[in-house]
Amino acid sequence: MRFAPPTALRHALAVITTTTMLLVSTAASAQAPSKQVTLVVPYAAGGGTDTVARLVADQMSQALGQTVIVENVVGAGGTIANERVARSTPDGTTILINHVALLAAPSLFTNLKYDTKTAFEPVGLVNNAPMLLVGRKTIPGQTPKDLLAWIKEQGAKANYAHGGIGTNSHLCAVMMGNTLSFKPTFVAYRGSGPAITDLLAGQIDLLWDQVTNALPQIQAGSLHGIAITAPQRLAELPNVPTTAELGLPNLNYTMWHGLYAAKGTPRGIVDALNAALKKAVSEPGIVAKFKTLGTVPFPADQMTPDAHAKAFASDLPRVAELVQSAGVKASEVK
Numbered sequence: 001m002r003f004a005p006p007t008a009l010r011h012a013l014a015v016i017t018t019t020t021m022l023l024v025s026t027a028a029s030a031q032a033p034s035k036q037v038t039l040v041v042p043y044a045a046g047g048g049t050d051t052v053a054r055l056v057a058d059q060m061s062q063a064l065g066q067t068v069i070v071e072n073v074v075g076a077g078g079t080i081a082n083e084r085v086a087r088s089t090p091d092g093t094t095i096l097i098n099h100v101a102l103l104a105a106p107s108l109f110t111n112l113k114y115d116t117k118t119a120f121e122p123v124g125l126v127n128n129a130p131m132l133l134v135g136r137k138t139i140p141g142q143t144p145k146d147l148l149a150w151i152k153e154q155g156a157k158a159n160y161a162h163g164g165i166g167t168n169s170h171l172c173a174v175m176m177g178n179t180l181s182f183k184p185t186f187v188a189y190r191g192s193g194p195a196i197t198d199l200l201a202g203q204i205d206l207l208w209d210q211v212t213n214a215l216p217q218i219q220a221g222s223l224h225g226i227a228i229t230a231p232q233r234l235a236e237l238p239n240v241p242t243t244a245e246l247g248l249p250n251l252n253y254t255m256w257h258g259l260y261a262a263k264g265t266p267r268g269i270v271d272a273l274n275a276a277l278k279k280a281v282s283e284p285g286i287v288a289k290f291k292t293l294g295t296v297p298f299p300a301d302q303m304t305p306d307a308h309a310k311a312f313a314s315d316l317p318r319v320a321e322l323v324q325s326a327g328v329k330a331s332e333v334k
Contacts, residue, residue, distance in 0.1 A: 030275055031268040033092035037061075037068045039259075040085055040096050042078030047191060048210050048293070052127060052257055053097045055289055059280030064272065076333045077164060079105055079112060086114035090262040092269035095123065099257050103316050104166030107323040109333045117316065122308035123259035124274040126281065129295035130230035131172045131253050132240070134214045134223045136202045144241050147226045151206070155182040161195035161207040162186055165328055168255040169195075171319065172208035172229070174326045179251045183327070199223055210255065211237070211294025229253045234294065256298075258308050270305050278303055 037060075041053045050072060057068040073081035078101045088094035096102075106116045141147045151158060162170035169192065177184040187204055189195040192213045198204040200222055207214070211228070215236060218225040225240035229252060233242060243251040259277060261270060280286060281297035290296055301307070 030271040031266070032064045032272045032276075033066055033269055035066065035093055037064065037066055037092065037273075038094050039068055039070050040081045040094065041070055041072045042074065042081035042096075042098055042101070043072065044074055044191070045072050048212065049097060049099060049257060051293065052290075052295075055286055056126065056277065056280040059283055059286060060273075060276040063276035063279045077101060077105060077108060077166065079109060079333050082116075082119075083113050085260060085262055086119035088262045090121075090264035090266075092261050092265050092273055094262065095273065096120070096260040097126065097257055098260065099255055100168050100171060100315075100319055101164075101166055102258075102260075103312070103319040104171070104323055106316075107320045108166045108328065108330055110330045111332045119263050120260040121263055121265045121270050122305050122312055123261055123270055124277045124303045124305060125298040125308050125311060126257040126259060126277065126303075127290055127295045127297050128254045128256040129210055129293070130228050130234075131168060131208045131255060132211045132214060132228050132237075132294075133176075133206065133208050133226040134196075134199065134218065135206045135226055136199050136204065137221075137223055138202050139205065139224055141224075144224075144226050144239075144246060147224055148246055151226075152180055154205075155180075156185050158205045159185045159187050161189050161192075161198065161204045163189055163191050163195070165326075166319075166323060168210075168253075169208050170326075171322045172253045173206075174322050175253055176208070176248075176251055178322075178325055179248055196223075208253075212292070215294065227251075236294070256311075258312065267305075274303070274305055 039053050039057050041050050043049050053070050057070050061068040073084055078098060081096060082102055085094055085096040105112060135147060139147055139150055141150055160173040162173060173184045192209045195207050196214060199207055214223060217223040218237060225237055227243050227246055228234060228240050229243050233240060278300055
């Protein structure tokens with residue numbers, strides 16, 4: 001005679017069985033790409049995006065059981081790399097890492113060969129970092145409040161370096177100008193390295209940049225650290241206040257990276273890529289290296305493909321408004 005468990009026990013067994021089936025189903029639905037994965041970086045080797053890509057690629061390789069190589073595809077504001085992934089076979093073997101430039105491209109270029117809104121499957125958010133305002137050491141003033149007063153007084157007379165129209169350094173300065181009711185005067189550079197060199201020489205006034213690039217110069221006292229768009233001060237820069245502390249709570253800008261596959265990539269492959277990404281950024285060694293770069297991984301619940309898609313959709317109009325407010329006219333990709 002078969003034993004019939006009590007009702008409560010039968011219910012508990014049913015829940016356990018259902019949960020197990022769901023886990024098995026989820027694991028079965030996640031399917032790693034069938035061959036080597038190419039992680040396309042739209043920027044030069046050695047830059048911030050390239051560094052993040054190379055940190056996660058090795059760990060993702062181990063999780064997927066497939067080699068993940070990094071390839072730098074540079075040019076046309078990142079749109080060559082974007083197009084390559086958008087037009088790739090939707091099998092998860094060619095994926096993209098990019099930041100705000102992907103979202104800014106539709107507002108900057110009239111002849112994109114892909115539709116930014118529909119060309120990609122968001123795989124997951126990788127990391128986010130605040131932006132840091134740095135200034136040449138010869139700006140008059142000792143404290144960040146003194147320096148901000150000088151910036152307000154100068155208005156459009158002060159010049160701001162940036163790494164290209166639609167980049168984080170450009171759009172963050174645009175947001176600052178909108179907040180303080182002036183249009184910044186810009187000087188374009190090919191990356192933050194040359195811009196910092198000119199800041200050190202006193203040939204340029206200000207730059208919004210990732211923390212890592214200017215951290216050594218601020219710590220050495222060679223550049224002013226003025227403000228950071230973070231919820232709280234960084235331990236590495238204890239004397240640099242947040243924008244909110246300086247009375248600019250609306251100057252709230254973070255740069256984030258995301259991974260993308262071509263539209264139509266099966267959800268099982270997207271889920272496998274996402275699981276590999278989550279595992280990569282949860283590794284203590286990666287977390288520690290991210291910290292030295294002034295960035296952190298997204299929390300796990302914000303790294304799902306659906307959460308990424310939501311963030312992407314909500315940021316598209318925000319970025320478009322920033323580009324429009326800068327008075328930038330869209331042009332053809334060269």
